[in-house]
Amino acid sequence: MTIPKILGMSGSLRDASFNTMLLKAAITSYGEADAQIAELNLPLFDGDLEAKGIPEAVTKLASQIAEADAVIIANPEYNKGISGVLKNALDWVSRVPGNAFRGKPTLVIGAAAGRTGGETSYYMTRNCLAPLGAAVLATPAVLIAGAHGEFNEDGTLKSERYQENLDGVVATLRDIATRR
Numbered sequence: 001m002t003i004p005k006i007l008g009m010s011g012s013l014r015d016a017s018f019n020t021m022l023l024k025a026a027i028t029s030y031g032e033a034d035a036q037i038a039e040l041n042l043p044l045f046d047g048d049l050e051a052k053g054i055p056e057a058v059t060k061l062a063s064q065i066a067e068a069d070a071v072i073i074a075n076p077e078y079n080k081g082i083s084g085v086l087k088n089a090l091d092w093v094s095r096v097p098g099n100a101f102r103g104k105p106t107l108v109i110g111a112a113a114g115r116t117g118g119e120t121s122y123y124m125t126r127n128c129l130a131p132l133g134a135a136v137l138a139t140p141a142v143l144i145a146g147a148h149g150e151f152n153e154d155g156t157l158k159s160e161r162y163q164e165n166l167d168g169v170v171a172t173l174r175d176i177a178t179r180r
């Protein structure tokens with residue numbers, strides 16, 4: 001059996017990001033996999049920069065997405081919207097010939113400080129993935145609310161219920177990715 005390739009994308013660049021913790025928890029939940037976390041610290045999209053040639057970091061990201069069996073995106077909420085880091089990455093990837101996201105099984109999850117766990121950002125992220133043709137999973141939303149109190153020091157989730165919810169949606173992703 002070939003080992004599935006999973007690509008994680010975190011919409012937060014900070015070292016202690018709860019979204020990166022959640023992403024790692026999701027990757028662990030996936031089980032045996034060749035998992036990578038994408039570098040999203042990319043230059044800001046700029047048509048003039050694009051005209052000089054798509055940056056290598058962007059073509060690498062597009063290749064990682066294209067080669068992955070499944071993509072997991074963990075995204076915070078910034079002022080009721082998608083993080084600029086993630087939007088910038090999606091905009092760049094959309095400019096790389098070959099349409100890396102087309103039909104790609106993609107799970108969106110998130111962690112945020114607020115009471116909804118970033119629900120507005122979650123739906124906005126799903127909308128932003130639509131033009132790219134990603135096969136975004138229609139699962140119950142796993143959104144970690146009040147994220148500051150929900151992770152142990154080792155990055156694992158404190159709440160069994162959140163962990164069970166995460167395991168459930170990751171299992172759905174695994175089933176769909178395996179069936180392709």
Ligand SMILES: Cc1cc2nc3c(=O)[nH]c(=O)nc-3n(C[C@H](O)[C@H](O)[C@H](O)COP(=O)(O)O)c2cc1C
Nearest residue numbers: 012017018019020076077078079080112113114118
């Ligand atoms: C510019 C900015 C805007 C934010 N807006 C929201 C928001 O609209 N809703 C929310 O729940 N949290 C908001 N937060 C708090 C984030 O959810 C919190 O900082 C979270 O930990 C960020 O994710 P990270 O831990 O992965 O970096 C905001 C934080 C920043 C820096």
